Amino acid sequence: MAEVATSRTFSATSDQLLVVIDPVARRTDGESVRIAKDVIGAGAASAKVCLPDGPEEFARALARRGSRRPVVIGDDRALARAVTLLHRQRELADCALSLVPVGGAVSLARSLGVPTGAVAAARAVLDGAERRMDLLVDDSDGVVLGALRIPPLGGTARVREADGGAGRPWLRTCRSLVRTLVPARPSGSVSAPEAGPTRLRVEVDGEMLVDLGQPVEGVSVVPGASGTAQIEVRPASVGAEASPLLAEGRTVTVSGAHFRYRADAVVSGPVGTRTWVVREGAWGLTVPAR
Template sequence: MAELLAICNRRAGGAGEAALEAALGTLRRGADVVEAEAGGGLDGVLGACPGRDVVVLGGDGSLHAVVAALHRRGELGARTVGLVPLGTGNDFARALGLPSDPGAAARVVLAGHRRPMDLLVDDDGGIVVNAVHLGAGAEASERAAPLKPVLGKLAYPLGGLLAGVRSRGWRLRVTVDGRPLAHGRRVLMVAVGNGVTIGGGTPLTPRARPDDGRVDVVVAATTGPLARLAYALRLRRGTHLGLRDVVTDRGGEVAVSGDPVPVNADGELTGPVTGRRWTVLPAAWRIYAAEAPPAEPSGTG
């Protein structure tokens, strides 16, 4: 029988206690499960259960915290991670095609198919599982945070509209594998996507895949209030890549420098920073997923 460590986030915004218990019940029927609460003591919890694969019952933030802790401990390649999506956004679960039903997601873990995943690491010791974005997107997340308890997923597009209309942008230089993508021009948003969506389904980097050894980079320039509003509206629909002031690239290393700019990595707000570099580590960790990966997203434009 499989031995699992279940990390439970009972404060996750997308599901209640019944959903959590349904997932745990399914896991217990197929594995020897040790339960622990998500929080600041992850190192102690992981150290007390050596060798067990880890199942995250929570959202993207909980997954980020567990993957970061395993990476920091040098155990990421040795312990497969499972995910039962119970958060507000569940964007990485969506990229993998994981079921939204907690019991069904738990059965994916028990089925035991391990899928290698890429990981982004930055030059300040941080990691990114799903996506990192700088500029108006990070401002949008900050504006959405106090609205989430009342509006849930609707808080994200509202925050995006407010930030997109009000932001004046930042003068940034962006390179992908050394190739310039922005040359110190005023930029509304820089997105680096391992996964496809942020904010509960906004297709930030619609052509990205989390296991192809590269990240997708999107840079949106700001040209005025109406153009910023158009970008915010088309971003929600995933048609922003067709805008004249949006440029894209793909690669293994992304560097951003310039004006102090806020950063959002997997929902965690940091900064502002004047420079940061992210590097892809291909197949750095494994997650329990469906045997066949979801179909590659088609480009929109």
Template sequence: MTAPNLLVVIDPGARLTDPESVRIARDVLCAGAPGTKVCLPERPEEVARALARRGSRCPVVVGDDRALLRAVRLLHRDRDLAACALAMVPVGPPAGIALAAALGVPTTAVAASRAVLHGTEHPLDLLVDDSGGVVLGTLRVPPAPGPYEGARGSPDGGRDGDGAYGDGARGCVPPGGTGGAGGAYGGGEAYGTGAAYGGGAGGAAGAGAGADAAKWARAQPLRGYRSLARTLARPLPLLASLVGPGAREGDEGHEGDGGAGGDWGPQRLRVEADGTLLADLDRPVAQVSLAPGSDGLAEVVVRRRASDTPVRARAHTVTVSGPDFRYRADALVGGPVRVRTWRALAGAWRLTLPAAPAP
């Protein structure tokens, strides 16, 4: 069997939070595919440049769900998503790699790396919106609190929230965030051969890999009061959700911020699925959820109240409109917007997954 021709893109957050898993993935992939090239990006444009120049190489994302979404979004933007199969080695706490696990990717570095080398390609549906965003798993309007509420980013292609490709000065980020990696691998080359990884002599000292955010944070060096304040502010959105609808976030956000700015309660929304009206502005809607199906149709569920029977539909296009609303697309929160349309695409991307055992 011919060894695959790989381009391994290692997310800076993965290098910071769990360098040991990153090292294992690098070693297994480079040993199984000697011609592997490794990319150590520090900024989003470096990821875009590496993917655009990959040639015949199959991209492998080493990182969390946000890193996978970033790669899919970039390839979709360049109309290059159907030209290659993506592979992934999830690195991060369980909450940060939940999407990868749901898609069938092994969640340990060794098993995932072996699946990259010996797995098979699986065509999958996805949703795309009218701003260039993509949805691989689930979309919800309004966004319920989730594991990424403190490390937000824009699904519309803006700069990832809170230093996903930051300058390192932003400092400690709890598991699930992808921040402050500028000093993590200071000596690493931006793009090169498998040996490029070894250039990162300035490694992420003290970076723990545990899923417990508090334990992880205590293991990190303190990089200034601003960093500490940002870290402590991250639970505020979750606390706001526990207080009740209408509670406002304590974080004022920043450039590229797509966070959930407040109300998670019922909203007056108009929902149309292939022109059929599922909800209108005259009655509040508790939640609208969308997900790619398996036949080129989106699965739509509209819930007015928890006690009501949900309205379900399957459609090629779904449009949600109303007063400014936010939405969670997989691991990212977007908005506010007044109207957004999502379109289902059948078999629009391919993901390498473990080969099925022989009967």
């Protein structure tokens, strides 16, 4: 989310680091992992390296870090996992997190100001500055670092396929891939509507932005000014494209038909209602000193 004032810089000679190397990074780009580890090891006063095999070991490594500053070598998912764990341990406010982006999905890291090259990112770990940023926290203790998006339900896609899918086999291929990637709904769970546009109620700081009577194509929540988020609701339309509904606020509640949502790179749901609150300056990330 939005950044606030940088609070401190780091010294390679005084910092003790815990370097947690995500297993996905080790499998996808071992060379970049090796380079980052060598640069950090050569420049830090003390660096303990952990090689967790899965999420549970990843969580244990962070929980047992002691006074060491955590450094994650991994992709956007690894960063989001680390922030989520520190938030749930209620240790995020006093912890400056560092990241060396390694893997295929690093667009979030780039947007937050972290270099995507292994050497530059490792040097920022050693000599960078902490940048405090806002965090979007939901009522199930989930977090959003960058963007929150609620996509349309299956009914809207079917209407569009009937209208213009003929002769576009690539479109059917993309939809097939999406169906493969989205987690299957557990047996016995409430089914989302299969026909018609998405119908959601969206409230911003207690004020109604859109109600269930107005079908929507989707909802997005992205960083705004410090301490706020920008909300955009795209109404469903027939013929001419409808203008988006825009708002800015600190609290966003979405309810109505059971919906899935994408928080950064992770898809969650379905849920019937969810509230997100902006927490100003809630977490710190090390970026190159200016």
